[in-house]
Every structure is written in structure tokens, then in C-alpha cells.
Amino acid sequence: MSETGWPLIPREELPPPIPVERRPAQRGVPSEPGGRQLSMFSAETTEPSPADLAGLLAGPGRLGRMGGTARVSVRVDAAWRVHVLVTELAARGLSATWAPLQDDGVRGEHPEVTEEAIDTPEPEDPPRPIFEVRTAYSRRLNGLARAWPEASAQLFLSGPRMRLWVAAAGEPLPGGFALGLDPAKDPHGVAAALVRAGLAGRVSDDGSRWLITGRRRLRRLRELVGERPSSAPDEFWPGSVVA
Incomplete structure (x- = not known):
């Protein structure tokens, strides 16, 4: 029998905040030998915050609520995205877990390797793996949960x-870059926010991606998201695309 006053949700074990190195940048002075100036609102000049998870919700992320707390989950298609997101979430003081998803979208365990499985030839085009990354339920996300989805109109x-959005669902295109969307969400508020951020583009025909083209817009995206995380492949991070 539970004790009197025992919380409905177990108290989360929060990781210690990870110090973020910030590069000194002066107005009008290039911060890199190549002459690139850091944007005032770039990931390299702004302290990380739990409110940054709005970037995941703008894309394919989902918000969950329970017992006066909230969490954010997102499905990703590569292991490197899991590594980057877990690190970024820890830097914001949020515990995170991940698991592979089965074909039906259910979180599963790693499959057992059998002799039959070894003898079975692999298909020519194996499906891309899907993982789910999600935070623990936390009071630190209550502000975001209370404001969403109404906040998307003034996002x-x-x-x-x-940076979180690109880590979860960004990928290069020939001469451009794509940001993953949730087709079940209304994209108008997010589209307006992208235009305000200098990332004008269009929604793909199937509603699953925001397509960005043009040298100036790609440069703006690179300035916002900052340096490539060590776990991310060069070709998947903004800056490798040539418009």
C-alpha cells in the first residue's frame, strides 16, 4: 500500500546541467577565420532552455501531459539523431530515454539473433530504422505545455x-534542405514562424516536409543551428549543401 502523500508520478532523476561553451562574439567582428558572423539568436550565442523543445513540436514532435507534468517525444530515422537529441536534452536539464520502434509503431526490444535469422538473406532495400526519443515527464515542460498549440501562431x-528540429528531422536536398513536419498538424502557424526566421520555403506535396532553397536562406539556417554535433554526419548538417 502506498504511503500517504506518495506522488502519482515518481520523482524524476534529473541529470546535472551540461555547461555549454559559448564563443565570444563582438558586433561587427567575424567570430571565425572564414569571416562568418554569429547571429544574435543562433544556437552558439543563446543559452539552452526547456522552451527550446518548441522546435521539436514545430516539426514531428508530440506533446504528452500527465499529473501536472509534461513530456515531449519524437520519432527519428537514424541512430545519430538519437545521440544528438539525448545530449541536447541533457544540456537543458531533461532526462530522456529512447527505444527502437517496430513496424506497427510499438516500442520494442532488440530482436534475438537466431540461426534462422542468420541464414535468411537481407532484403535489397531494408526499411530505415525508426527510433523514439522522449523526455521524462517533467514540471520543467509545463510552461511549454500550457502554451501549446496556441503558441504556434506566435512562435x-x-x-x-x-537546432533541435534539424537534429530530429532535417535532411539535405539537391540545392536545398528539408525539415520534417507532422502531416497531422496544421502547418500555417509554423510556416509563418519559418518565414519570420528568414527560412521561407514551401510545404512538400505530401505535407511531410518544409522545403528550403536559395543560398541566402541556407546560409541563414546554418547560422541559426550552429556547429555540427560530433555525432551528426557532415552531409546531414546545414552547411554541406551548396545552392
Whole structure:
């Protein structure tokens, strides 16, 4: 029998905040040998915050609520995205877990390797793996949960928010870059926020991606998201695309 006053949700074990190195940048002075100036709202000049998870909700992320707390979950298609997101979430003081998803979308365990499985030839085009990354239920996300989805109409997509979005669902295109969307969500508020951030584009025909083209817009995206995380492949991070 539970004790009197025992919380409905177990108290989360929060990781210690990870110090974020910030590069000194002066107005009008290039911060890199190549002459690139850091944007005022880039991921390299703005402190990380739990509110940055609005960038995940602008894309394919989902919000959950329970017992006066909230969590954010997102499905990703590569292991490197899991590594980057877990690190970024820890830097915001949020515990996170991940698991592979089965074909039906259910979180599963790693399959057992059998002799039959070894003898079975692999298909020519194996399906891309799907993983789910989700935070623990936390009171730190209550502000975001109370404001969403109404906040999407006045959403401000800062560098740290765009960095999370790119880590979860960004991929290069020939001469451009794509940001994953949730086709079940109304994209109009997010589209307006992207335009305000200098990332004008269009929704793909199937509603699953925001397509960005043009040298100036791609440069703006690179400035916002900052340096490539060590776990991310070069070709998947903004800056490798040539318009």
C-alpha cells in the first residue's frame, strides 16, 4: 500500500546541467577565420532552455501531459539523431530515454539473433530504422505545455529551437534542405514562424516536409543551428549543401 502523500508520478532523476561553451562574439567582428558572423539568436550565442523543445513540436514532435507534468517525444530515422537529441536534452536539464520502434509503431526490444535469422538473406532495400526519443515527464515542460498549440501562431524559432528540429528531422536536398513536419498538424502557424526566421520555403506535396532553397536562406539556417554535433554526419548538417 502506498504511503500517504506518495506522488502519482515518481520523482524524476534529473541529470546535472551540461555547461555549454559559448564563443565570444563582438558586433561587427567575424567570430571565425572564414569571416562568418554569429547571429544574435543562433544556437552558439543563446543559452539552452526547456522552451527550446518548441522546435521539436514545430516539426514531428508530440506533446504528452500527465499529473501536472509534461513530456515531449519524437520519432527519428537514424541512430545519430538519437545521440544528438539525448545530449541536447541533457544540456537543458531533461532526462530522456529512447527505444527502437517496430513496424506497427510499438516500442520494442532488440530482436534475438537466431540461426534462422542468420541464414535468411537481407532484403535489397531494408526499411530505415525508426527510433523514439522522449523526455521524462517533467514540471520543467509545463510552461511549454500550457502554451501549446496556441503558441504556434506566435512562435519564435530561435537558433536552439531550430537546432533541435534539424537534429530530429532535417535532411539535405539537391540545392536545398528539408525539415520534417507532422502531416497531422496544421502547418500555417509554423510556416509563418519559418518565414519570420528568414527560412521561407514551401510545404512538400505530401505535407511531410518544409522545403528550403536559395543560398541566402541556407546560409541563414546554418547560422541559426550552429556547429555540427560530433555525432551528426557532415552531409546531414546545414552547411554541406551548396545552392
